[in-house]
Structure formats: structure tokens, C-alpha cells
Amino acid sequence: MAAADSPSAALRRDLCSRGIRLAGKMRADVVDLLDAYVEQQGLDASASVAAVEGVPLAAVERWDEQTGTQRLLENLAAYRAFRALLAQMLEEQREQLGEAEAGLGRALAALLLQVSAFAYHLEELLRLENRGIPGEEEEEEDGPPPPPRLSLFEQKLRGLGVLRELAQWAVRSVRDLRQLAKPSPATAAAPGLAESP
Amino acid sequence: DSHIQYERVGADVTMKCGSMDWDAAVTWTANGTDIDESHLNGSYLILKNVDLSQSGQYSCYEGSSWHLKYQTQLRVGTPPKEPVLMCRSNNYPKGFYCSWHLPTPTYIPNYFNISVIHGTKDMVCEKDAIPKNRCHIKYLQLFSTVKYKVTLTVTNALGKNFTTLTFDEFAIVKPDPPESVVAKPVPNNPRRLEVSWQNPSSWPDPESFPLKFFLRYRPLILDQWQHVELSDGTSHTITDAYAGKEYIIQVAAKDNDIGTWSDWSVAVHATPWTEEPKHLTTEAQITETTSASTSSFMAPPTTKICDKGAVVGSGAMAVCWTAGLVVAAYSILFI
Numbered sequence: 014m015a016a017a018d019s020p021s022a023a024l025r026r027d028l029c030s031r032g033i034r035l036a037g038k039m040r041a042d043v044v045d046l047l048d049a050y051v052e053q054q055g056l057d058a059s060a061s062v063a064a065v066e067g068v069p070l071a072a073v074e075r076w077d078e079q080t081g082t083q084r085l086l087e088n089l090a091a092y093r094a095f096r097a098l099l100a101q102m103l104e105e106q107r108e109q110l111g112e113a114e115a116g117l118g119r120a121l122a123a124l125l126l127q128v129s130a131f132a133y134h135l136e137e138l139l140r141l142e143n144r145g146i147p148g149e150e151e152e153e154e155d156g157p158p159p160p161p162r163l164s165l166f167e168q169k170l171r172g173l174g175v176l177r178e179l180a181q182w183a184v185r186s187v188r189d190l191r192q193l194a195k196p197s198p199a200t201a202a203a204p205g206l207a208e209s210p
Numbered sequence: 211d212s213h214i215q216y217e218r219v220g221a222d223v224t225m226k227c228g229s230m231d232w233d234a235a236v237t238w239t240a241n242g243t244d245i246d247e248s249h250l251n252g253s254y255l256i257l258k259n260v261d262l263s264q265s266g267q268y269s270c271y272e273g274s275s276w277h278l279k280y281q282t283q284l285r286v287g288t289p290p291k292e293p294v295l296m297c298r299s300n301n302y303p304k305g306f307y308c309s310w311h312l313p314t315p316t317y318i319p320n321y322f323n324i325s326v327i328h329g330t331k332d333m334v335c336e337k338d339a340i341p342k343n344r345c346h347i348k349y350l351q352l353f354s355t356v357k358y359k360v361t362l363t364v365t366n367a368l369g370k371n372f373t374t375l376t377f378d379e380f381a382i383v384k385p386d387p388p389e390s391v392v393a394k395p396v397p398n399n400p401r402r403l404e405v406s407w408q409n410p411s412s413w414p415d416p417e418s419f420p421l422k423f424f425l426r427y428r429p430l431i432l433d434q435w436q437h438v439e440l441s442d443g444t445s446h447t448i449t450d451a452y453a454g455k456e457y458i459i460q461v462a463a464k465d466n467d468i469g470t471w472s473d474w475s476v477a478v479h480a481t482p483w484t485e486e487p488k489h490l491t492t493e494a495q496i497t498e499t500t501s502a503s504t505s506s507f508m509a510p511p512t513t514k515i516c517d518k519g520a521v522v523g524s525g526a527m528a529v530c531w532t533a534g535l536v537v538a539a540y541s542i543l544f545i
Contacts, residue, residue: 037467061357072354076303177355184380184467185353191418 029194040183062174071181084189092132099125213282216367225255227270228280235273287318289369305348329356383469386410393480400453406445429455
């Protein structure tokens with residue numbers, strides 16, 4: 014148990030705890046935003062949205078076998094993508110909507126902040142793991158090469174897909190950080206479920 | 211040749227005696243008992259509006275030789291109604307199970323077939339040996355937004371039916387109730403009860419997938435429950451119990467982040483610690499006591515002996531009227 018008492022282990026546990034709280038709050042806010050989004054965009058809450066290009070899927074196979082580093086890297090890539098997607102949604106909202114939907118815009122902006130903060134938090138954890146932080150793609154002022162302009166309805170559906178997937182990621186991130194917070198051997202291999210008490 | 215014949219309740223059934231001609235002389239029996247000729251049309255046996263009690267073995271014998279010409283098992287039943295299907299994950303994130311039953315019996319054998327689709331992928335639901343009407347699936351993916359679609363088809367000789375359930379991964383997560391719930395009084399604390407429990411043994415990884423708990427308690431004499439939600443730990447001290455009252459206590463569990471609450475645990479009973487009852491005295495009693503020379507009522511040293519005439523009850527339960535009134539007033543104060 015000596016490793017568990019080391020300053021870096023304590024810091025890691027602390028970062029994981031804070032990250033878990035951040036992700037938990039983020040999830041609660043996404044769920045609330047989803048309800049408002051569906052209502053204000055006139056969508057059917059039960060509508061199936063096909064996987065949208067560019068939206069990172071939370072679904073993962075053999076989740077329990079992932080290493081701590083894998084978890085962090087996948088989370089970081091996802092939240093960076095969500096940061097760009099939410100920024101795009103926010104811009105679209107501002108173009109489309111009038112004052113009536115200003116609340117939705119504010120909620121999106123607040124969520125974008127949380128996503129950015131969480132991405133930064135993940136970078137901190139990666140630094141602690143002594144892993145290099147992958148660079149982000151070079152961005153032009155307007156973001157990555159813009160996809161073909163979607164119709165208003167397609168934008169709404171994509172927005173639904175983004176928020177749904179973000180809600181899943183928020184739950185996954187909480188689980189990932191809990192795995193990370195467990196005392197583990199120096200090889201940073203995450204314990205599988207079979208090893209749990 | 212022996213056959214099995216399935217017929218619906220209320221149907222009219224005609225049985226032929228194998229290859230015998232219509233006008234052949236035959237005898238029909240049902241479970242070994244001769245059937246009256248009034249049920250025959252030539253050599254055909256006619257059963258109108260059959261009911262469940264008419265299930266059994268029917269045999270046809272040639273009249274003169276008494277050779278068995280035909281035999282059949284008649285099974286009267288009904289086609290299946292829409293089955294009831296339920297899916298649940300009580301061992302998240304390992305997998306989930308589905309179980310089913312028919313709302314009403316059919317009285318004949320039924321066959322169940324279950325299919326599980328996740329997106330475009332067919333999944334195999336492994337049937338459990340016990341109970342028979344259950345199968346389980348291991349999750350191949352976690353955190354998927356793609357819904358699962360489970361279709362259960364039930365077929366018997368008289369018809370078929372089916373039902374479909376569609377759900378997402380998180381919605382069906384429902385742990386089993388907490389186990390080993392124990393409630394104990396706290397010494398020298400008349401308003402406290404200490405409650406402890408354990409995670410359900412079916413929940414595979416409480417460290418990575420912690421549960422939160424809901425505790426409810428009430429005194430037996432009241433209908434209103436008190437509730438406490440606990441985000442961690444497997445124990446809680448109730449601090450507002452009514453002194454001396456027996457309590458009923460239950461606990462439920464839920465994954466910290468997803469799904470629904472478990473059913474309530476088995477109920478436990480406990481009564482808070484109470485002080486040894488002291489016998490209350492008044493000046494009048496002290497006066498009576500000091501003037502009495504003998505008493506057959508044995509009392510502890512702190513107890514003042516009542517005048518025999520003022521005693522209600524007998525033996526160890528004897529109390530003075532006045533003492534009884536004071537005790538009654540004291541008890542009402544604590545309800």
C-alpha cells in the first residue's frame with residue numbers, strides 16, 4: 014500500500030474525485046438540456062438518431078480491459094470533439110433562434126464551458142501519468158473544414174445526437190475515473206472486473 | 211398408432227376410428243371408460259364444446275373382436291395470449307437477463323423463442339436451466355445509445371403470440387435489494403437505532419459501480435414512513451426514533467448514476483434502548499409505606515410498597531392506582 018500513500022497517488026485520487034464530480038454535474042446538465050432541446054426544437058424524444066459523423070461514440074467493447082492511459086486518451090479525444098461540436102451548435106443556435114430560445118443558447122454555452130474544463134482536467138491527469146498530451150488538430154479560425162451545410166432539421170437531429178452521446182460519455186467518464194482512482198500497479202494496467210473484490 | 215390431438219376449449223371434435231368405415235360397429239373409451247353411444251355418429255366419436263376435463267386418452271375398439279383400432283391423446287387447451295416479458299440488469303455491467311411468463315395457462319405445451327437485437331447485431335440469449343423461462347446476455351458493449359430490441363414468441367399447437375421490448379442499456383439497470391439488513395438499539399440512547407446492510411451479492415463490482423441507498427423506517431403503530439437517502443456507506447444511525455416503540459426498517463439500492471431503485475429489502479424490526487422502568491412515588495405513598503408493617507408483595511429496594519388495598523393486579527405486575535396513573539401519563543408524553 015506504500016504506492017497509495019505517495020503524493021502522486023494522492024494527487025491522482027484527488028484529481029479523479031474532482032473529475033468524477035465534474036462529470037456528474039456535466040451529465041445532470043446535459044440531461045436537463047436534452048429535455049429543453051427536444052421540446053424547443055420540436056423533436057420526438059424517442060427518435061432514433063443514426064450515428065452522426067464526427068460525434069465520438071461512447072460505446073466501447075471490453076471496457077473493463079482498458080488501461081488507465083487508454084481511458085484518459087479516449088476521454089480526452091471525445092471531449093475535444095464535443096468542445097468543437099458544441100461550439101458549432103452554439104453558432105447555429107445564434108443564427109436560427111430569436112430571444113425565445115436564448116435560454117437554450119445560455120445552457121449550451123454553460124455546457125461548452127464544462128466540457129472545456131473537463132478536457133483540461135483530463136490533460137492534468139495525463140500529465141500526472143507522465144504521458145504526453147496529444148496535440149489537437151490545427152484549427153483555422155472557423156474550426157476544421159466545415160462539412161456540407163445541413164438543413165435546419167438535420168442540424169436539429171445532429172444536435173440531438175451530440176447531446177445524447179455526450180450524456181453517455183459523462184456516465185462513462187465517471188466510471189473511467191473511478192477505475193483510474195483505484196490503487197493499481199505501476200504498469201498502469203486497469204484492474205479487470207474479475208479482479209474486483 | 212398413438213397420436214396426440216390438440217383442440218381448443220369450446221371446439222367441436224370429431225374422432226374417426228382409424229381406417230374403419232363410418233358404419234362399422236365400434237366401442238369408444240375415454241381413459242378406459244366406455245363412452246355412451248349417444249356421442250357416436252356411426253363409428254365417429256363426436257365431442258361438442260370440449261372442456262379441459264375432457265383431456266385424456268381416447269381408444270376405439272372394433273365391435274366384435276375388441277381389437278384396438280385407434281388411440282389418441284386428446285389435449286384440450288387454448289392458444290397463447292400475449293406473453294409478459296421483463297428484462298433487467300441486476301449485475302451491471304456484466305449483462306442482463308430477460309424472463310417471461312404467460313398471463314393465463316394454455317394447458318398444453320408451449321415453446322418460447324427469444325431474439326435480441328442490438329442495432330443490427332443479433333445477440334444470443336443463453337437460456338437458464340433454472341428457472342426455465344429466463345435467459346441471460348453478456349454485454350458486448352457498454353455505454354451504447356443504441357437500443358436493445360427483445361422479441362419473445364410463444365407457440366403451441368393451437369396458435370402463437372409475441373411481444374417486443376425495446377430499451378437502452380441504462381434503463382433496465384435495477385440491483386437486487388440490499389442483504390443482511392440489521393437494526394440494533396444503541397445503549398443509553400432511547401431515540402437511536404443503528405442500521406447496517408450489505409451490497410447485494412449479485413452486484414459484481416460495487417467499488418467501480420457504487421450503489422446508493424434509500425432507507426425507510428416507521429414505528430409499527432404509525433403508517434407514515436420516514437425516508438433517508440444515503441450516497442455512500444452501508445450503515446446509518448436513526449436519531450429520531452420514538453422511545454420505546456418498535457420500528458420496522460427497510461433498505462433499497464440503486465446504481466449511483468443510472469437505472470432504477472431495487473425492491474425493498476426484507477423488513478427488520480428493532481426497538482430503541484429503554485431505561486429500566488423506575489417505580490414513581492408520591493408523598494402519600496411514602497406515608498402509606500412507612501405505616502405498613504408487612505407486605506406479601508416483593509419489590510426492589512427503590513420501590514415503595516403500596517397499601518394492599520390500593521394495589522391493582524397481582525404478583526410481579528402489581529401496581530398502585532396512583533403509580534399506574536403517573537406511569538400512564540408518562541407514557542402518553544412519549545407517544
